[in-house]
Amino acid sequence: METQLPEDFCCPISHEIMSDPVILCSGYTFDRSSIQRWLDTGHRTCPITQTPLPPRPSLIPNYALRSLISHFAQAHHISLSPTLPATISASATTAAGTLQSYPSSQRQKVKQLVSTLASPESPTSSKLDALSLLRRPSKYDVNFRQILTDSGGASAILLCASDPQLQDSALSVLFNLSLDDDNKVGLVAEGALGPVVAALSSGFPAARALSATIITSLAIVEVNKGTIGRYPGAVESLVELLRDGNLKGKREAATALSTLCSFPDNKRRAVDAGAVPILLALAAAEESMERPVEVLSLLSRCAEGREAIRNCRGGVQVLSRILKDGRPQSRREHALAALSSICSHSESFAAAAKREGVYESCLEFIGDENGKVKRNAxxxxxxxxxxxxxS
Structure with missing residues (x-):
C-alpha cells in the first residue's frame, strides 16, 4: 500500500516530498531546489501569495520541518536526496562539517534525551532530568542546538512545554533554540506559539516572563511579527502581563510589544487590547523603564493609537513630563516622537502640550545630531x- 505523505511535507511547487525545506520571506516553505529555480527564472513574487519579493530574497532553512520529514522518511523507508543542493552557501557546508565533528556518542545521547521527552511513558522526573541536561549546552553552543533540532528536539520540547510540571524547564530550552535565526520561523511553523501563549496567559510568574522573552526572540524575524500578532490571545496576553505581572514580567511584556508593534497591524491589536492606559501608567510610575514610552511612540504612528492616547486622562501630562525631565535620554526621545505625531494631528492636544511647557523643552532637540530626533522636534x-x- 502506498504511503500517504502529510501535505505539509510536500513542496507547493513540485508537489514532491521536500529534502531541504526553506522558508521564503512570505512565510511559506518550499523545497530549496524548486524555489531557487523559480527565482533563477526571474520571478520576484511568492508562488503562493503573488506578493512582491525583495531583489535578493533570503531562504531560511526550516530545520524543524526538515527533521520531521527525515524521521518520517526513515520510518516509511522513503529515499530523500542524499546530497545538499549546490545552491546552499559555503557557510552552511562548513556548519554541516562542524556538526559531523561531534562525537557519535554525543549525538546518540541527544537522541536518547529527545526520545525520553517525546515518550508518553517517560516519568516526569526523567523528563526533568533530560531537560536539565539539554539546557546548558543548548544555551551556549549553536552546533549543539542544530543537533538537537535535527534530532526532533523542537517538537518534543513543545510537548513538554504544555505540561505545567515541565513548563519552566521546557520553555528555557525552547528559548535557547529560538536564539538562532534559522530556527525562529521553523519553531513558529511547528506550533511553538500554542504552548508559549498558553504559558504567557496562565503560567507561573517566571513562565509568563520567559514566554514574553521567547515571543521577543521569535519576533525578531520580520515574517514572524504578523503571525504572532494574529495568533489568538498573543497580544492580549502580553497586555495582561504588562498590567498584572511582576516587575520582570512587565519589562519582558513591554519589550515583546515594542518588537511586535513595528509591524503595522500589531499597533491596532495592542490598542484594541487596552495597552495605552497601562503603558502610560507604567511610563509615569517606573522611571527606569524605557520600553513603555517606546511602545507609546510606536502606537502614536497609527490613528487608533493617537486617539487612545488623546482620550486617556493624563496622557499629555505624562509625555510632557518625560520630555522635560525623563532619564535616560532615550525616554525623552520616545516621548518627543509620540508628542510630535499626536500634536501634528490634534490642535487641542498640541495646545495642552504647550501649556505643559513642551515648547521650551523640545527646542534643545533642534540641534540634535540624530536626524530623526531633529525632525521630530x-x-x-x-x-x-x-x-x-x-496660554
Missing part, C-alpha cells in the same frame, strides 16, 4: 506654533 515645534490656545 521640528514637527512638534511647528504643531505647537500653529495651535491657537497656547
Amino acid at each position: 521640528s514637527i512638534l515645534i511647528q504643531a505647537l506654533e500653529r495651535c491657537r490656545d497656547g
